[in-house]
Amino acid sequence: MKAISIGLLGLGTVGSGVVQIIENHQDKLMHQIGCPVMIKKILVKDENKERTVHIERELLTTNPDDILESPEIDIVIEVMGGVEETKNYLLKALQNRKHIVTANKDLMAVYGSELLSVATENGCDLFYEASVAGGIPILRGLVDGLASDRITKMMGIVNGTTNYILTKMSKQGSRYEDVLKEAQELGYAEADPTSDVGGWDAARKMAILATLGFSMNIDLDDVKVKGITEISEEDLSYSKKLGYTMKLIGIASRLENKVEVSVQPTLLPESHPLASVNDEYNAVYVYGEAVGETMFYGPGAGSLPTATAVVSDLVGVMKNMRLGVNGRSAVSPQFEKSLKQPGEIFSKYFVRLHVKDEVGVFAAITSIFSEHGASFEKILQMPLKQNELAEIVLVTHRTSLQDYEDILQKLNDYEMVKEIKSTYRVEGEGVI
Numbered sequence: 001m002k003a004i005s006i007g008l009l010g011l012g013t014v015g016s017g018v019v020q021i022i023e024n025h026q027d028k029l030m031h032q033i034g035c036p037v038m039i040k041k042i043l044v045k046d047e048n049k050e051r052t053v054h055i056e057r058e059l060l061t062t063n064p065d066d067i068l069e070s071p072e073i074d075i076v077i078e079v080m081g082g083v084e085e086t087k088n089y090l091l092k093a094l095q096n097r098k099h100i101v102t103a104n105k106d107l108m109a110v111y112g113s114e115l116l117s118v119a120t121e122n123g124c125d126l127f128y129e130a131s132v133a134g135g136i137p138i139l140r141g142l143v144d145g146l147a148s149d150r151i152t153k154m155m156g157i158v159n160g161t162t163n164y165i166l167t168k169m170s171k172q173g174s175r176y177e178d179v180l181k182e183a184q185e186l187g188y189a190e191a192d193p194t195s196d197v198g199g200w201d202a203a204r205k206m207a208i209l210a211t212l213g214f215s216m217n218i219d220l221d222d223v224k225v226k227g228i229t230e231i232s233e234e235d236l237s238y239s240k241k242l243g244y245t246m247k248l249i250g251i252a253s254r255l256e257n258k259v260e261v262s263v264q265p266t267l268l269p270e271s272h273p274l275a276s277v278n279d280e281y282n283a284v285y286v287y288g289e290a291v292g293e294t295m296f297y298g299p300g301a302g303s304l305p306t307a308t309a310v311v312s313d314l315v316g317v318m319k320n321m322r323l324g325v326n327g328r329s330a331v332s333p334q335f336e337k338s339l340k341q342p343g344e345i346f347s348k349y350f351v352r353l354h355v356k357d358e359v360g361v362f363a364a365i366t367s368i369f370s371e372h373g374a375s376f377e378k379i380l381q382m383p384l385k386q387n388e389l390a391e392i393v394l395v396t397h398r399t400s401l402q403d404y405e406d407i408l409q410k411l412n413d414y415e416m417v418k419e420i421k422s423t424y425r426v427e428g429e430g431v432i
């Protein structure tokens with residue numbers, strides 16, 4: 001029976017894993033789809049580059065049209081990264097009625113809805129499971145597994161690089177620069193790792209998760225983002241002292257028809273399931289009105305784990321080809337986008353201050369919080385060696401983001417507060 005022909009855009013960390021899995025799992029693929037899978041062409045930048053997998057030289061090309069225009073090729077697997085140029089490649093592939101599997105969250109977070117509608121118009125599948133949380137089948141989990149439920153909150157560790165960094169810094173006292181370099185050598189980090197450590201990689205994934213989970217078109221611009229580059233050793237040590245673990249958490253929450261999507265370093269109680277997700281592992285904690293609390297866990301980065309999600313999507317396309325139902329899986333969003341305002345976002349907050357160690361300062365700080373209806377759940381005060389200063393660490397009870405931003409402004413204006421050293425969201429107590 002006729003083999004299904006694949007064109008691969010990219011042969012790097014993930015592309016090499018895809019080649020390995022297709023080669024090593026041919027029997028399983030054959031059993032599931034009833035025909036062999038052949039890689040016909042692979043697009044690369046440099047044909048002479050050393051590869052981690054053995055590839056016949058004639059398979060390589062630097063001309064994308066050898067794939068996009070080839071009548072032989074049924075499915076294009078995009079694992080090259082990039083946005084604008086890659087988008088044009090995928091549009092051309094779809095217009096030539098080639099199905100697409102991609103791992104590219106940068107592309108899907110910005111152009112996903114446009115690409116999905118072009119795919120549907122051309123009767124093509126466009127699957128992107130690997131774009132969020134690598135090898136974890138979270139997108140299928142949301143779309144298929146939880147299709148009958150109304151999801152109200154998702155909290156995710158969806159960037160392996162930053163989770164690897166925070167794990168080593170917290171548990172081994174490693175230096176940030178050293179661990180970032182390790183994550184790059186292990187192939188976890190993006191070509192430009194500022195996307196990882198700045199929180200933007202996680203933000204793109206949260207935009208994709210929220211769009212699917214809330215059935216609402218959430219754009220990258222709707223996501224509030226703060227990365228891990230300012231986290232200090234003092235913050236990590238105080239977190240531990242207060243019974244928390246620091247993680248870069250993506251939050252997507254819904255109240256009636258309004259949603260909030262954000263990414264920030266977040267303190268979680270050590271008892272929270274996400275607190276024990278370490279190294280390059282990812283996890284997405286999903287709360288549905290009917291199902292309650294669920295968690296999807298696994299490797300979020302790395303060659304074979306990510307390639308597993310890519311090849312599983314490939315199997316999905318090929319099964320649809322056999323049934324003749326390609327191009328019907330994308331469901332357009334059900335709801336108009338409606339974002340929560342800061343007065344509608346509630347959380348606890350950790351704040352670390354350096355203040356003048358004088359009578360009445362703490363009382364004045366307490367008044368600033370109480371004037372905005374905020375009180376304290378935990379308080380620590382330590383003397384500092386220099387200039388009669390004290391270090392105060394506070395964890396508030398739940399308060400609105402609006403009130404908290406007003407409090408921070410007032411603290412900044414108060415002359416006895418020398419500096420607001422750091423502040424973090426505290427999540428995960430009570431109903432996630």
Ligand SMILES: NC(=O)C1=CN([C@@H]2O[C@H](COP(=O)(O)OP(=O)(O)OC[C@H]3O[C@@H](n4cnc5c(N)ncnc54)[C@H](OP(=O)(O)O)[C@@H]3O)[C@@H](O)[C@H]2O)C=CC1
Binds near residue numbers: 046079130187188
């Ligand atoms: N690494 C991971 O753990 C994960 C990655 N992803 C996503 O998967 C995609 C690929 O990531 P990864 O494999 O790590 O990236 P790499 O940088 O390791 O590989 C990129 C590949 O694409 C080729 N390439 C890049 N740009 C071009 C171009 N303009 N023309 C031709 N070939 C090009 C490169 O060619 P050459 O080899 O010749 O340089 C290389 O083979 C990205 O979108 C990434 O965000 C998603 C989840 C996890």
Ligand SMILES: N[C@@H](CC=O)C(=O)O
Binds near residue numbers: 158201
């Ligand atoms: N750089 C990303 C790779 C997977 O998406 C990460 O660290 O998670």
Ligand code: NA
Binds near residue numbers: 129139
């Ligand atoms: Na995934």
